[in-house]
Amino acid sequence: MQHLVQIKRLPGNEDIQLPQKMSELASGFDLYAAVSEPVTLQPGERGLIPTGFSLAMPGELEAQIRPRSGLALKHGITALNSPGTVDADYRGEVKVLLINHGQEPFVISRNERIAQMVFQYVPTVRLEEVEELSETGRGAGGFGHTGK
Ligand SMILES: O=c1ccn([C@H]2C[C@H](O)[C@@H](COP(=O)(O)OP(=O)(O)OP(=O)(O)O)O2)c(=O)[nH]1
Numbered sequence: 001m002q003h004l005v006q007i008k009r010l011p012g013n014e015d016i017q018l019p020q021k022m023s024e025l026a027s028g029f030d031l032y033a034a035v036s037e038p039v040t041l042q043p044g045e046r047g048l049i050p051t052g053f054s055l056a057m058p059g060e061l062e063a064q065i066r067p068r069s070g071l072a073l074k075h076g077i078t079a080l081n082s083p084g085t086v087d088a089d090y091r092g093e094v095k096v097l098l099i100n101h102g103q104e105p106f107v108i109s110r111n112e113r114i115a116q117m118v119f120q121y122v123p124t125v126r127l128e129e130v131e132e133l134s135e136t137g138r139g140a141g142g143f144g145h146t147g148k
């Protein structure tokens with residue numbers, strides 16, 4: 001099923017590529033950096049990178065901001081808050097929180113592909129407070145409880 005998501009270019013970003021799927025069945029739309037001049041992330045440094053657009057999506061969707069594997073593998077660049085959450089009611093500029101886990105400075109240029117955006121369903125959930133939860137075989141065991 002196809003969902004219509006509105007995208008608005010923010011002023012001064014007419015030259016920025018809109019999010020784009022790089023293959024027919026790609027999960028994510030690649031995101032392009034809307035930095036006015038190149039931004040250098042030193043090893044260990046993080047930076048909030050603008051994309052130059054805002055979104056309006058149906059209420060049952062969210063957009064996740066995920067790293068690009070190639071940048072992670074080659075340069076140690078990832079999204080610090082991965083997956084970033086863009087709420088359906090957010091109308092601000094979508095931004096990408098990148099961190100340089102590599103050993104070299106990494107330069108982000110205007111219109112460079114820095115991350116990807118994957119739309120997901122968000123089920124409507126209502127939390128119900130109770131005194132007791134149903135019993136299960138696992139119970140409270142977790143965090144390695146079942147062995148290696
Ligand atoms: O990678 C991201 C993560 C978040 N956002 C925007 C959209 C999202 O709807 C909003 C808030 O994100 P989140 O809920 O993760 O952050 P918060 O620290 O809880 O902020 P808030 O109190 O505004 O919800 O920031 C982005 O543009 N990119």
Ligand SMILES: [Mg+2]
């Ligand atoms: Mg929040």
